[in-house]
Amino acid sequence: MTERTLLIRKIENGTVIDHITAGYALDVLRILGIRGREGNVISIAMNVPSRKLGRKDIVKIEDRELRPEEVDRIALIAPQATINIIRDFAVAEKKRVTLPEVIVGIVKCANPTCISNSNEPVTPQLNVVQRSPLLLRCHYCGTIMEKEDVLKQF
Amino acid sequence: MLKANDFEGRDVISIKDFTREEIDFILKTASRMAPLVEKGSDLLRGKILATLFFEPSTRTRLSFEASMHRLGGSVIGFSQPGVSSVAKGESLADTVRVVENYADVIVIRHPLEGAARLAAEFAQVPVINAGSGSEEHPTQALLDLHTILEAKGRIDGLKIALLGDLRYGRTVHSLAYALSNYDVELFLVSPPQLRMKREVLKDIKGKIQVVEMDDLTPLLQDLDVLYVTRIQKERFPDPLEYEKVKGSYRIDKKLLESGREDLIVMHPLPRITEIAPDVDETPQAWYFKEVRHGLYVRMALLALILGAIK
Numbered sequence: 250m251t252e253r254t255l256l257i258r259k260i261e262n263g264t265v266i267d268h269i270t271a272g273y274a275l276d277v278l279r280i281l282g283i284r285g286r287e288g289n290v291i292s293i294a295m296n297v298p299s300r301k302l303g304r305k306d307i308v309k310i311e312d313r314e315l316r317p318e319e320v321d322r323i324a325l326i327a328p329q330a331t332i333n334i335i336r337d338f339a340v341a342e343k344k345r346v347t348l349p350e351v352i353v354g355i356v357k358c359a360n361p362t363c364i365s366n367s368n369e370p371v372t373p374q375l376n377v378v379q380r381s382p383l384l385l386r387c388h389y390c391g392t393i394m395e396k397e398d399v400l401k402q403f
Numbered sequence: 404m405l406k407a408n409d410f411e412g413r414d415v416i417s418i419k420d421f422t423r424e425e426i427d428f429i430l431k432t433a434s435r436m437a438p439l440v441e442k443g444s445d446l447l448r449g450k451i452l453a454t455l456f457f458e459p460s461t462r463t464r465l466s467f468e469a470s471m472h473r474l475g476g477s478v479i480g481f482s483q484p485g486v487s488s489v490a491k492g493e494s495l496a497d498t499v500r501v502v503e504n505y506a507d508v509i510v511i512r513h514p515l516e517g518a519a520r521l522a523a524e525f526a527q528v529p530v531i532n533a534g535s536g537s538e539e540h541p542t543q544a545l546l547d548l549h550t551i552l553e554a555k556g557r558i559d560g561l562k563i564a565l566l567g568d569l570r571y572g573r574t575v576h577s578l579a580y581a582l583s584n585y586d587v588e589l590f591l592v593s594p595p596q597l598r599m600k601r602e603v604l605k606d607i608k609g610k611i612q613v614v615e616m617d618d619l620t621p622l623l624q625d626l627d628v629l630y631v632t633r634i635q636k637e638r639f640p641d642p643l644e645y646e647k648v649k650g651s652y653r654i655d656k657k658l659l660e661s662g663r664e665d666l667i668v669m670h671p672l673p674r675i676t677e678i679a680p681d682v683d684e685t686p687q688a689w690y691f692k693e694v695r696h697g698l699y700v701r702m703a704l705l706a707l708i709l710g711a712i713k
């Protein structure tokens with residue numbers, strides 16, 4: 250524990266995303282649309298030794314609380330991540346990311362000639378075939394998507 | 404035990420939605436339809452089929468229309484979206500919700516993948532997929548199976564090669580899925596850039612033995628079924644590349660001499676140059692006979708889905 254606090258300081262308010270799949274911290278920021286120009290203090294630790302995961306990444310975003318739909322997005326690339334909302338240096342809320350069986354509306358089908366990418370009144374719908382490594386399949390056209398195909402959209 | 408009325412009201416979107424038992428049931432029903440082609444029937448009298456062809460296809464549309472007429476039903480629809488409300492930008496979801504008021508079943512052909520699935524979600528009446536982009540063409544796969552059954556008496560135990568454009572050809576996607584329900588050896592012969600779509604491979608590998616290869620020749624002497632598809636020029640960024648590949652996937656009478664006598668050559672049609680005209684007169688030529696089986700299978704599907712067979 251002391252080791253970790255040396256790596257990243259405690260934050261007063263904001264969000265701590267812990268247990269991110271090692272090497273994916275930058276992708277977590279990307280999928281959240283955080284580019285670093287928003288002004289928030291952001292600390293990143295990558296490949297930190299972890300008892301649970303062997304290695305893991307940690308991201309701390311100050312003065313910003315993640316919304317539930319943002320938490321869902323993280324599940325796509327870091328299915329083991331835990332999210333702590335911090336208020337006044339204390340954990341105010343703990344959230345676990347959960348990857349649902351079907352992803353509705355967060356990600357588009359990667360096939361440009363899929364009907365769900367045309368002018369139809371439907372929300373893209375991807376079935377989770379495999380959690381890790383991620384494998385999604387479009388409900389409409391059956392196209393297979395991997396983590397990289399998902400990340401390209403953010 | 405499967406019963407005829409288990410099919411009533413069902414959509415036919417992907418051949419993957421059907422079990423082997425269901426496919427066999429449809430094929431058996433199709434055989435019962437054969438005599439009705441000559442005799443005629445009023446099994447579907449008073450029923451209306453709507454054909455929505457957002458992409459030109461004379462062959463498949465005529466086959467569905469003839470099937471409906473042979474069973475005493477009638478047909479409405481369009482085959483030139485350019486002159487309908489679709490040209491004004493109407494969504495498929497809207498078109499389907501209008502048309503369902505006029506018809507008991509809808510047949511749809513659309514250039515985009517997944518279109519038939521979407522149409523089925525919006526329609527109250529059953530939807531049959533007559534080709535959705537490069538995705539699937541399930542009724543073609545059923546007629547292919549029915550043809551193989553007639554020629555060989557069985558599907559299990561056969562050595563079958565699919566040749567040509569396996570990446571974009573929707574008929575080979577559906578046929579590969581359909582065949583994966585049977586105990587067949589499947590050879591996928593194509594130029595490297597037109598290999599079978601990984602989605603299809605993922606689903607069928609593990610169910611049956613699949614071998615991918617570039618060249619048909621070493622295979623030909625053991626083969627029971629050769630399914631030929633067209634390689635389209637547009638698929639090659641470099642026209643020279645196309646010219647190189649084209650010749651090696653062309654079937655002629657001379658080539659067939661190294662194959663078995665009871666080999667059957669199939670093709671979803673239209674054929675351009677991939678099967679030489681001199682093959683037509685050989686006993687191996689089954690591609691025109693297939694057309695007839697299309698009628699049987701589509702008659703069977705329409706009758707089953709509309710609950711006309713109890």
Ligand SMILES: [Zn+2]
Binds near residue numbers: 365388
């Ligand atoms: Zn799709």
